[in-house]
Amino acid sequence: MSQTVDSFSFAKRIPATPSIGSTTVTKQDHVHLSFGFAAPHLFPIEQLSQSAAEAVTLHGRKALQYSGSVGPGQILKWIQARSQVHGIHVELDQILVTYGSTQGIDLATRILVEPGDHVWVESPSFFSALQAFRTAEAEITSFPIDEEGVRVDLIEHALLNAKQNGKPLPKFLYTMPTYHNPGGVTLSVERRKRLVQLAEIYNFFILEDDAYSELNFTGNRYPPLYTLFPERVIYLNTFSKIIAPGLRLGWIFADSNVIAKIKLLNLGGSIGVFTQEIVAKLLDGFAFQEHVDSLIDHYRQQRDVMANAVKNSFGEHVTFHLPEGGFYIWLRFADEVNTSDFLEDAANRGVSFVDGKSFYVNPEGFQYARLCFSYVSEDQIVRGVQSFADAYFAYINKAVS
Ligand SMILES: Cc1ncc(COP(=O)(O)O)c(C=O)c1O
Incomplete structure (x- = not known):
């Protein structure tokens, strides 16, 4: 038997929405350029x-x-x-x-x-x-x-x-x-x-x-x-x-x-x-430096594949700093672009990324997007970046027409 209980006032400091960091992969067939996940095939x-x-x-x-x-x-x-x-x-x-x-x-x-x-x-x-x-x-x-x-x-x-x-x-x-x-x-x-x-x-x-x-x-x-x-x-x-x-x-x-x-x-x-x-x-006894070296070789290669894919798919439409390490490429579009506006279309085309505004305290950063090269294969990077670019070009062509 279901009971009706009075509503309860939880602590106001509890966030209204979960952090993006607490999301995980649900769509296995998508190319996930959003998640800052480690490459699973390199887990020991x-x-x-x-x-x-x-x-x-x-x-x-x-x-x-x-x-x-x-x-x-x-x-x-x-x-x-x-x-x-x-x-x-x-x-x-x-x-x-x-x-x-x-x-x-x-x-x-x-x-x-x-x-x-x-x-x-x-x-x-x-x-x-x-x-x-x-x-x-x-x-x-x-x-x-x-x-x-x-x-x-x-x-x-x-x-x-x-x-x-x-x-x-x-x-x-x-x-x-x-x-x-x-x-x-x-x-x-x-x-x-x-x-x-x-x-x-x-x-x-x-x-x-x-x-x-x-x-x-x-x-x-x-x-x-x-x-x-x-x-x-x-x-x-x-x-x-x-x-x-x-x-x-x-x-x-x-x-x-x-x-x-x-x-x-x-x-x-x-x-x-x-x-x-x-x-x-x-x-204890693990060749840790060798392990780190293989991670570095892998992620550096992934970074390079992504940087080339971005240049090929976006041309002059974006700028970015080539990272010396880590997992991410942070793309800057023209100031009038709002990357949140083509997040959904990109998802429909099978690719995820994180829109710029998610990283800011105040409403700003709309012209940025974060791509992560760590979790996906080289082939997925090339396909994912192209689908992402398709969503972007569809968005700007709509804005112009
Ligand atoms: C800057 C930064 N700090 C911390 C973390 C999370 O680390 P941990 O898994 O140890 O909580 C991340 C993961 O994405 C990160 O990017």
Whole structure:
């Protein structure tokens, strides 16, 4: 028997709509240039299967137990050692394993922000991060990016202006300095140095999202912001792009006092203890650098195929920055184009992409589109980009006639 229950007033801070980041593939026959998914054929399935078996048979009594806020520990040591390759030196109490870097964004926001506090972001920015900041009821202000990453000069100007006029300063700036999602750009060394100086002068944190740093197509190296100012940078990374996103395993580096605060929020103790054990087993004796090199070779090739396909299918109608790493090509159309207007037609032609406005705090970015080259085959890239171009040309021809 069905009962009628009174309606209930849920917390107002809960978002009205899901983040695009929580969508998944439903139409198998479509070419998905929208999803920032890793290439599934590069998951180390056989090795993971063996590690999972070993984790349960050899270490199950520990790996299946509560493990306090520190966790089993072996993975921390691997992360600590690997990060030295990128110039990052941390003690174990400066590392926290998270349920993916998305959880890291959320946890950092929760320890830093009261409702009404100010958070500064790049425009465009990562939509799941924007969702986390909105849920925390932060006031969000955005700063544009160009070919060299976020416009640090504009940030500096805004900080000075806020200080002089008694306006609130940000609690933190959220940035993706290396292989930006969606912009594909990388923050120059000069801007990195200035940005951390500003964080010191105006006393705000920087939330550095470094999810793609291992996928370096050129060999050029950029110092993580964390290495420049570890006291005020909270650094986030993840196994999602280098092993598999379904593991839901990432990590934070921060000052040990900051890590201690975040641990206070982790009510169930360390997360994914069993997964940590499996991944630790996998990494023990795994040729990780070789694995990363094969990811880089693959994704670099995919990037090149996509860049050529875009040039062939769109000609002069779009511009983009060729990314030095990561998963994305960010297309800029003429200012009067609104990419949301041909999203549906593109879907009818069997291709998905993300329209520009989804990456912005305010209603803007309509003339952009994000294409992702990581999840699809080369053949799909060529076909998908052509169908996307067909939808675009049909749209502009309709606008002209
Ligand atoms: C910039 C950025 N940060 C974080 C994530 C999510 O990482 P995770 O799977 O570790 O939550 C993504 C995934 O698309 C991303 O692009």
